[in-house]
Amino acid sequence: MSERKKLRKNIFVNLSTSVVLILSFSFLLFPVYWILTMALKTNPDILTYPPKFIFQPVIKGFQYILGLAKIVGATGVSAGVESWFLVGIKNSIIVVVSTILISLAVGLPAAYVLARTKLKSKENIAFTILTFRFAPPLLVIMPLYLLFSRIGLYNTYISLIWVYQLISLPMIVWIVRGYMEEIPMEIEQAGMVDGYSRIWIFFRLILPLAKGGIAAATLLAFIYCWNNFIFGMILAAVYVQPVTVQATRYLTPDAIMFREIAAICIGAALPLLILSIFLQRYLISGMSMGAIKR
Amino acid sequence: MNGVTLKSRLGEIGPIFALLPALLVLILILVPFGYSIYFSLTDASLISRDVNFIGFNNYLQYFGSGLFWHNAKVTFSYCFLVLFFEFSLGLIIAFTLNQDTWLGKVLKPFLLFPLMISPIIGTIMWKLMMNPEYSVLNYILSPFGIPRKFVWAGSSSYALYSAVLIDVWMFTPFIAIIILAGLKGIPPRILEAASVDGLSKWTTFRKIIFPLLMPYIIICLVFRFIDSIAQFDIIFGLTRGGPGSTLMNFQVEAYTQAFTYYKTGYGASIMLVMWLIVYIVCFWLIRYWTVLRENLR
Numbered sequence: 001m002s003e004r005k006k007l008r009k010n011i012f013v014n015l016s017t018s019v020v021l022i023l024s025f026s027f028l029l030f031p032v033y034w035i036l037t038m039a040l041k042t043n044p045d046i047l048t049y050p051p052k053f054i055f056q057p058v059i060k061g062f063q064y065i066l067g068l069a070k071i072v073g074a075t076g077v078s079a080g081v082e083s084w085f086l087v088g089i090k091n092s093i094i095v096v097v098s099t100i101l102i103s104l105a106v107g108l109p110a111a112y113v114l115a116r117t118k119l120k121s122k123e124n125i126a127f128t129i130l131t132f133r134f135a136p137p138l139l140v141i142m143p144l145y146l147l148f149s150r151i152g153l154y155n156t157y158i159s160l161i162w163v164y165q166l167i168s169l170p171m172i173v174w175i176v177r178g179y180m181e182e183i184p185m186e187i188e189q190a191g192m193v194d195g196y197s198r199i200w201i202f203f204r205l206i207l208p209l210a211k212g213g214i215a216a217a218t219l220l221a222f223i224y225c226w227n228n229f230i231f232g233m234i235l236a237a238v239y240v241q242p243v244t245v246q247a248t249r250y251l252t253p254d255a256i257m258f259r260e261i262a263a264i265c266i267g268a269a270l271p272l273l274i275l276s277i278f279l280q281r282y283l284i285s286g287m288s289m290g291a292i293k294r
Numbered sequence: 295m296n297g298v299t300l301k302s303r304l305g306e307i308g309p310i311f312a313l314l315p316a317l318l319v320l321i322l323i324l325v326p327f328g329y330s331i332y333f334s335l336t337d338a339s340l341i342s343r344d345v346n347f348i349g350f351n352n353y354l355q356y357f358g359s360g361l362f363w364h365n366a367k368v369t370f371s372y373c374f375l376v377l378f379f380e381f382s383l384g385l386i387i388a389f390t391l392n393q394d395t396w397l398g399k400v401l402k403p404f405l406l407f408p409l410m411i412s413p414i415i416g417t418i419m420w421k422l423m424m425n426p427e428y429s430v431l432n433y434i435l436s437p438f439g440i441p442r443k444f445v446w447a448g449s450s451s452y453a454l455y456s457a458v459l460i461d462v463w464m465f466t467p468f469i470a471i472i473i474l475a476g477l478k479g480i481p482p483r484i485l486e487a488a489s490v491d492g493l494s495k496w497t498t499f500r501k502i503i504f505p506l507l508m509p510y511i512i513i514c515l516v517f518r519f520i521d522s523i524a525q526f527d528i529i530f531g532l533t534r535g536g537p538g539s540t541l542m543n544f545q546v547e548a549y550t551q552a553f554t555y556y557k558t559g560y561g562a563s564i565m566l567v568m569w570l571i572v573y574i575v576c577f578w579l580i581r582y583w584t585v586l587r588e589n590l591r
Contacts, residue, residue, distance in 0.1 A: 018397050020390045024383060025401050031463060032407050034430060035419050046422070049442075051430040102319070110316035117309040125313065127580055132320055133517075134572045135327060136524050138548050139565040142558055143329035146340075165319050173316065198308065227412040229527050234553075244412045251418070258422055265415040272410040280406065287475035 038262035046258050061263035084250075085264050088243030091232075093271070094157055095242060096225045099164040100218060107172040108214070112202055114173065115180035116188075126177065133170045140166060141234050148235065155237045163231050168221035175220070179213025179286065180206060216286025219279040223272055243268045334563035340556040352563035361547070362567065368454070369523055369543040369568070375458045376465075376522045377515070383462065384469030384514075391470070392477045409467045417531030420460045421447065447532050450540045457541060460528050465521070469514050476510035477503070509590065512583040516576055523572055544568035 038046050040057040063069040067083030114126050140163060148154040183206065191201040207214070232242040247264045250257040276283075334352055338345045356362050387405070391398045408416075423431050424446035432444050446456040480503065488498045526545045529535060535546040542550070544564055552561030 014395060017390050017393050017395055020386060021395075021397055021401055024387050024390075025404065028408050028463065028467065029404055030434075031416075031420065031423065032411065034423060035411070035416075038419070038422070047428050049428050049433070051428065051433050106315035106319055109312035113309040113312045123584060125317075127577075129316065129320065130516075130580065131573065131576070132323060133520055134569060134576055135323070136545060136548070136565045136568055136572075137526070138545060138552070139330045139562065139569060140323055140326050142552055142562060142565075143326040143333060146558075147326065147329070162322060166323055169316065169319060223409060227410075227414075229412065229414040244414050247412070247415045247418070258419075261415060261418055265411060265419055268412055268415065269407075269410045276406060276410070280403065283406075283471060284475045284478055287472055288479035 035262050035265050038258060039266050041259060043257075043259055061259040062267070065260050065263045065267060084238075084246040085243065085267060087239060088241060088246030088264075089268070089271070091157075091236075091240055091246075092226060092242040092244075092268075095160045095164060095232075096222060098157070098161045099168050099225055100222055102161065103165060103168040103172045103221065104214070104218070107169050108176060108207065109202070111173045111176040112180055112206060114177045126174070129173050130170050132166055135166065137163075137166065137230050141231065145234055154235065155240050157240060159235050160231060160240065160242075163235065164225050164228065167224050167228060171221045171224065172214075172217045175217035175287070176210060176213050179210050179216075183209050212282045212286040214286075215279045215282035219276060219283055222275060226268075226272055330562045331566065333559050334566050336559045337557075338559040338562075340552065340558050345559075348559075352560050353567070355560070356563055356567065364539065365542055365544050365547050365564070368541060369545075371454060372458065372461075372525060372529075372541075372543060373519065373522045375454070376461045376525075377518060379458065379462045380466045380469050380518060381511075381514075383466045384473055387466065387470040388473035388477060391474055405467050405470060407467070408464050411464070413464060413527035414531045416464060417460055417528050420456075420463075421532060424456060448537060450537050453533055453537060453540045457525075457528050457532050460532065461522065461525065464528075465518065469518065472510055472514050473507065476507045480506050506590070509583060509586050512579060512586065516579050516583070519575065519579070520572060523568065 037053075037055070039061050040059065041052070041055055042058055042060070045052050045055045060069060065083060065085040067086060110129070114122050144159065144163060145154070148156075148159050153159045187205055187209070188201050191205055196204075226242075227244060228242070229244045232240075232245040233248075236242075236245075243264065247261055247268070250260045250264070335347060335349060336345050337348050337351075391402055391405070411419075423429060426432070426443045426445050426448070429444070429446070431446070432440050432442055435444075436442065445452065447453050484502060484506075485498065488502055493501070523543075524545050525543060526549065529541045529543060529546050530549070533541050535542040535550060545568070548561040548564040548568075551557045551564060
């Protein structure tokens with residue numbers, strides 16, 4: 001192949017890569033952009049055809065969900081100023097952060113054991129832990145709903161943190177375990193020779209080395225827990241429900257407040273965005289040594 | 295002598311102690327699960343305290359009424375379409391991002407955006423974007439022959455595809471990022487060796503890259519399979535299983551039976567049938583994955 005042909009081929013490859021990237025990212029990002037514009041539009045601007053790409057932005061939607069402004073619904077019904085959004089954000093933070101901390105506390109030692117021991121049944125135990133992700137959420141929630149109402153746990157943070165383990169624990173154990181398997185045995189053996197205990201080795205050697213995998217697992221588990229809807233919808237009432245359920249409060253029978261829901265959609269994604277700014281760089285490196293590696 | 299046996303004993307028990315907390319947490323979840331199995335054998339109802347044991351009647355009714363076949367059809371067509379499109383698009387995105395062009399580097403931080411939007415709220419937003427009166431989607435797609443008032447979720451012929459579209463938008467990034475991690479994990483020297491040996495791009499892909507990616511693909515498949523078989527938020531948010539019963543998959547059907555018709559026992563039996571299907575499929579997938587991993591080591 002002559003140099004020129006090669007160059008032409010390179011340009012073609014680069015061009016087609018760019019086209020594919022632009023097309024696929026337009027599909028992924030246009031709805032996000034559109035939701036953002038809806039949050040900044042007036043209701044008549046949202047409910048119109050052809051859709052408005054140029055409009056006068058207003059921040060009424062954000063003010064309203066933050067409880068800073070009163071709004072009058074489409075039918076003239078005025079909705080209260082209580083900020084369901086802030087209630088929801090508070091609840092989501094309490095529930096999800098506690099869930100992840102518990103999952104890490106019980107999941108990291110388990111992941112280490114499953115990565116290192118010669119227990120014959122370890123593959124079975126690992127699989128059993130994963131099977132908890134198979135359990136359809138409703139199967140666990142229905143009896144818990146009845147049980148919790150009887151023992152007074154209905155509508156408490158504890159009940160939500162309890163069932164959220166179903167999402168986060170298997171994810172953390174599986175991703176971190178795969179990551180820890182890649183850490184060379186020699187490091188621990190060296191620690192053993194120096195006379196350190198297993199526990200010291202786990203905390204001082206293994207955990208720092210596994211931080212990429214732990215970060216990746218934490219980010220994914222956090223996203224999945226944060227976005228969960230069904231647990232909060234069934235097991236809790238107004239003042240305990242997470243932000244995902246609070247959003248549906250703006251679907252009132254007489255008015256669907258699309259602008260406010262759009263604002264919540266953006267607002268609820270912000271904590272995830274902030275977290276991912278810190279953890280995203282671990283996501284690719286963490287996963288590539290992680291769960292899944294050779 | 296005694297010390298040695300004690301130490302080796304501890305060596306056996308120690309790991310179990312470390313596993314114990316995790317297992318304990320899971321047992322707390324196993325209890326309600328067991329309770330559900332019992333429920334599925336009764337006529338338990340959310341509105342009555344009277345619970346009678348009725349054996350396998352719920353299951354017989356479920357399979358006998360033809361409802362099972364309808365739910366299975368919806369669930370599996372949804373699952374198949376979602377997996378097909380998400381894996382195709384996810385692979386394409388991962389491979390193009392892996393070229394490390396400047397455009398790819400600019401776009402990569404935005405890849406996870408759809409995943410960060412909560413499925414239920416995102417679906418409500420999509421519903422508006424699909425609303426025949428104000429659809430921005432119809433507007434954008436009009437050059438491709440989509441009529442101005444095209445009905446997406448509201449029509450029984452397109453409801454399934456509408457839900458699939460939302461799912462593909464939301465979860466393709468999950469697959470793309472894991473496959474990308476897999477691509478980054480391939481040691482460059484292997485690819486250099488292939489290029490030195492004069493293997494064509496296609497052969498390199500088929501014989502080297504693809505097998506190394508396989509474990510990543512399988513694990514993605516497991517997670518996405520579980521989630522799409524049990525999809526609730528998107529279908530519930532979009533049409534609550536409608537129009538009619540067009541989108542009634544196992545999960546939404548069980549919810550409707552349990553919380554709309556108050557037939558908790560019946561709902562539980564539907565869930566258990568679904569759980570068994572997922573369990574069997576995942577059991578084989580994970581076993582295959584374990585073998586692959588051992589071989590690649």
